[in-house]
Amino acid sequence: EYKEEFEKRGLEFFYTLIDDAVARVIRSKGGFIWACKNYDGDVMSDMVSTAFGSLAMMTSVLVSPDGKYEYEAAHGTVTRHYYKYLKGEETSTNPMATIFAWSGALRKRGEMDSLPGLVNFGNKLEEACFQTLNEGIVTKDLAGLMEGVTPQPKTSAGFIAAIRERLEKLLA
Incomplete structure (x- = not known):
């Protein structure tokens, strides 16, 4: 039903299997919209994020047909760390995906309510996160992935404190 409108906008739609979609994403340079059912999205995002180093860096936005939004971390819980x-x-434990789920949800709520x-x-919360990472302040899972900066691994609490410090400066 959308074929004509897609063609007018220069968009290509095609159906593919989950394994092909993951392979395409990993090889791509972006420039596409990836729409899928929730379970397929969970499986695909887990596989793709692992290929790029850390599942804890991916967020997910679920959009219902009637325009409701849900922002979430694209990964499950880290039970081992929770028990510790x-x-x-x-x-x-890397909290980036959770922080970005909150920042996205807050931004969307702000847009919806003017x-x-x-x-x-x-x-600003996202900017504080990027500043922290760009300075090499990371959780242990990211330390081995850093390029162009000397990693400074922190505990969960230390990492969150570093983000907070930068956020406070940005909001001042």
Whole structure:
């Protein structure tokens, strides 16, 4: 039903199997929209993110046909780290996908309710995250993936504190 409109806009639609889609994504340089059912999206995002180093860096936005949005981290829980946390042990769990799920949700809520301050907060939170990463401040899972900067691995709490410090400066 959308064929004519797609052609007018220069868009190509085709159906493919999940394994082919993952291979195409890994080989691509972007420039496409990847629409899929929730389960397929979960499987595909897990495979693709692992190929690029860390599942903890991917967020997901689910959009319903009636225009509702759900922002989420594209990965599951890190049970092993949670049990360590419950015992009072230090962890180095990467919270980026969760933070970006929140920043995206806050920004969308701000757009929907015409609240520019909330949109700005979402943008600044993401900017603080990028600043932190670009300075080499990371959790242990990312330390081996850093290029062009000397990694400074932190615990979960230390990493979040570094993001907060930069966010406070951006919001001042």
